[in-house]
Amino acid sequence: MQTVDEILKIKNVKNTAVRTVVLRHLLSQEKAQSLKDIENALIYTDRSSIFRTLKTFEENKIIHSIEDGSGMVKYAVCAEGCNCDPKDLHYHFYCNNCNKTFCLFDVPFQNIELPENFKIQQANMVVKGLCNNCNK
Secondary structure: OOOHHHHHHHOOOOOOHHHHHHHHHHHOOOOOEEHHHHHHHOOOOOHHHHHHHHHHHHHOOOEEEEEOOOOOEEEEEOOOOOOOOHHHOOEEEEEOOOOOEEEEOOOOOOOOOOOOOOOOOOOOOEEEEOOOOOOO
């Protein structure tokens, strides 16, 4: 797994204290995080700094956002080598019980045949059900 410094260097993003704290937090999570989740975890970092950092990370393809149907946008670190191209698309799993959202990097994504001159820029593929912990 890459370090915070390596990720920021590869993506040509200036390393700041807030960016380090936010990225370190996201890397330590097994599920996607909402802005509120991140705020609650990083109580000494203000909301606007976190939000600006998330937008910078998203623009530089360090993280991707997920609209999982919960009413909150959630954020997860992109897999190593991801450029958020259509080939990097993957499914997400939203647990109806605990409200956690997981990236399913290992589940093969089905190719979508689009009409001529159509181009995918973003897709939202969310599977809903019970996660491993809630299904016990």
